[in-house]
Amino acid sequence: MSSLGDLICCVAYGLFALYFAQRLLRGRLPVSALAVVFLAALSVSSIWSGLALVDELRHWSDRLPTWLVPGLDLLRFGLWFAFMLMLLPPPRRGGGLGWMRPIAVAVVLARLALIVLGENLPVEALARAQAFASLGLAVLGLVLVEQMLRNATADARWNAKPVCLGLGAVFVFDLFIGSQAALFQHFDGDAISVRSLVHAAAVPLLYVASRRHADWLGKLHVSRAAVFHSATLLLVGAYMLVVAGVGYYVRYTGGQWGRALSVALVFVALVALTLLIASGSMRARLRVYISKNFFSYRYDYREEWLRFTQLLSGSAEPQHTAETVVRALANLVESPSGMLWLQRSAGGDFVQNARWNLPAQAVTEARDGPLATFWRERAWIVDVNEYRQHPEAYPGLELPDWLAEEPRCWLLVPLLVREALIGFVVLGRPRAVVELNWEVRDLLRTAASQASGYLDQAQATEALLEARKFDAFNRMSAFVVHDLKNIVTQLSLMMKNAKRLRDNPEFQQDMLDTVENSLEKMRQLMLQLREGDKPHGVTSGVDLEQIAKGLAAAASSKGRVLELELQPGVSTRGHAERVERVLGHVVQNAFDATPASGFVRLRLDAEGSQARVRVEDSGCGMSEDFIQNRLFKPFQTTKASGMGIGAHESYQYVQELGGKISVQSELNRGTTVTLLLPLFHAQADAPLTALDVQ
Structure with a gap:
């Protein structure tokens, strides 16, 4: 089995060496030192297995020197190591694996020394040393293979995988042989007999890699x-x-x-x-x-910046933003702790906003104190240890007691936005000794600038959300005040007539109905205040004919006439109280703009799939500029005592229903307001769906 494996290995490596050599000679591959070393490794591998085969076939008394085959084995290992090391950039160009070159040389020389000593010492005396030497060669080879795969770019990794798999299989098998020899003080004969055959299995993978691309022997970048x-x-x-x-x-x-x-x-x-x-x-x-x-350089700036930015943007919860900033800055200098101090409000003192593995501090730092004043003048990063030993290095700086007495505090990093101090970060002592040189200071200063902008944006966003909440509350309050004004007006009119008609039974009944209606409206207002802008009540069909008649009756009680032209059976979809409020507002505005000698007319009919309500008057009218630029905007009105809320609320609700409101008006000629509302078919018994509710 051993002879067959040596034969296969010799032929495989020999043929591949010839094929690779002719590609170099024909110019299909660039001739370089790296390619020559690769060709030499293939050739020596073929020679090694060939001589091993010859040595096994010869008579024991006529065998080759004992050092020849192991020496060639070591030489091919050295060539493979040289090939993989040449793929890495040299130390003078920033290569981070320069320390592996002397280690590789030391391991090869140690194995060479054992081969030389083996000529004069018995095999048993060097068995353990040779086992560990073989194990060291295999471990070194696996480290270099791992470097080839890890440092290959995304484009080159497809080419590098076969090489890494082939050489990796060779070194893994030798690792197994060396480990077994180290354990039992002798090499496994069965494993040794198939070693050359296993090494030959790498040839097809090396061949595949060489056929994939012409520049597959390109340099690698070490991160x-x-x-x-x-x-x-x-x-x-x-x-x-x-x-x-x-x-x-x-x-x-x-x-x-x-x-x-x-x-x-x-x-x-x-x-x-x-x-x-x-x-x-x-x-x-x-x-x-x-x-x-x-x-x-100490830092890989691209990696550091990507990690820093990813950590900052990965904070989904606003309340965790402050701690995220502390962690992001601390990771740059291997610090396991920190705290963030921010202004409590614009122009306020600094308070502890977040902490990470440092104790809470209940004190405040004055915005005009020595620390803040020092940073506004110099914006230096303060080394607390250096300040304790040489306070003269920071002229004008006076650290607060809580900071000077805390032994875990290490660095103070100011957070500036357009030269304005918004806070500062305190970093704890690092896990390892970090020299605070210019590179570390520049990186911290740049990262702190980005973190300052991030915090400033977060605070601005929070302030904007708070302002929007107040704006929504103020808008809702304005709507409520507007509705209360109408209720107060209605109750005032009733009280004015009560002194004159208090003994009239019909007036008494009308007064009770008015009070009951006012109470219901105030109850609806309370619901609106509690539920916000969400509509309350149940969306259903609203009979517009009944609302129009109710508005006419209310106008009649006030001594005005609302002319009606109604098409029976016309209904819309919505909340009855809110639809009545919209139509009532339009009719009331028409009465307010029309003298007693004029007319106000309400027309109701159906147009296609929409209910159409037109309110016409012969009043003072409105200008085209007012209609285009001010009408339906809050707090815009032509009435001396109006608030400009009713028109805005009506417009918003009509939009919510999926309707449309339009106005035609001429000064001193009158106004026509047209409302198009979704038509509700009363005969449809099917319940409303979510799509029907606007």
Whole structure:
């Protein structure tokens, strides 16, 4: 089986090397150092498996030198490592994985040293060291494969996947062999016999990748997130190797308790590893260390800005906006706590508006105090630790007692909108030591500027919503006052006539009906105040003929005449009280604008699917400018004692019903108001649907 695997591996890699070489010679692929290294890796892999096959077929006394096949195996691994490392940018251009190059060289040299020592020492003496060396090569290879896939762009990932899968399979299998050898102090013969066959399985995937695109060997971009994950993976691998080594030392030197002690040690080590990985402080320290030592700049500004903006815009609840701002600024400097202070009102003092893992403060900070005055003059970010040690670095600054005495406070970041101080953020001590250099200060200052605008917009939106609520309440109050005025007018007229007609039985009955009607109207007003703008009562058919006759009777009681031309059986859909209020308002306005010698006429008929009500008068009329620009707007009227509410309310309700109201008028000639309302067919017995209710 071993010979067959070596033969297949030799042929597969050899044919692919020839195919790749002819593509380079014919100009189908660009000739570069990266392509040459890739070709060399393919060629050495073919030679390695070919010599392994030759060594197995030769007689034991005439076999090849013992170092040749392992040396070629190490050489091809080194070439694959070089190929993957060359895909990453060099350290001088901001590559964050420059530290892996010396590690790769060290691992290869350690394996080479073991091959050289193997010529003079017995196999058993170096079994454990060779196992760990093989394991180290496999772990390093997997880290580099992970980097290839993680750092490939969205367009290049389609090309990179076959390469990563092929090489990843090679290194995973070697990881299995090395782990087993480290556990049992000898290599598994069955696994070794199929190793070349498994390595040959990577050839089809490498071939597929080479056929997909001509520039599949392009450079990769390394992000900070990729470096962080790779460093974590490498550290975890090293940690597990150390634990395995210590565990087996305990196992073979601990006597009868050795096996139990090694199991306990491995379990404790795994628990400790889980705690370290889950620790936010450890992750923060690792990120700070990587950014400080492996990159030209501390921050990946694109990633930081996207994360900062996403966190700010992700606050769905307005009450959580303040805490979101604190978290967004704290994440930039690995801070686990903070608080936000904002003005209680425009021109007011600063109070604690939100806090995150810091104690509540019941005090206020004066808007003209030393802290606010300092920021209006300089707008500096204040390092509390530096202020405590060197207060002269902040001339004119005097920190309040609650801030100076709190040991967890670290930075004070002012929030300015167009040079106006709207608040400030207090950040707690970071999880890891962060150097407060120019880059950190600039990033915090820029982020604070965006957060200030975000908070200012949120406060403006909240003020606008509050103003709209007051506006809605004021509008509703104006409608109620208008209706109360009509009720008061009606009751005043009744009381005026009561002194003269109090002994008239018909007047007494009419007075009782008027009082009862006024009480019902006031009850409806109370419902409107309680329910807001929502219509109350039940939507149903409203008999317009009966309303018109009622309006004529009411006018007659006041000594006026409302002429009627009615088509019987015409009804509309709506609330009877509100429809009567609309028609009553139009008729009353006609009477107010018409002298006693003039006329007011109400015509009722049906036009298509609509009920048509026309109120005509011979009064003073209105100008075209008033009709176009002021009529139906609140607080606009031609009457000396009017409020301009009734016309607006009538117009709004007609619109709600799906109707239309139009006005034709000439000065000193009269006015005609036409209302088109949805026709209600009384013979339809079907209940109303939600679509019918406007």
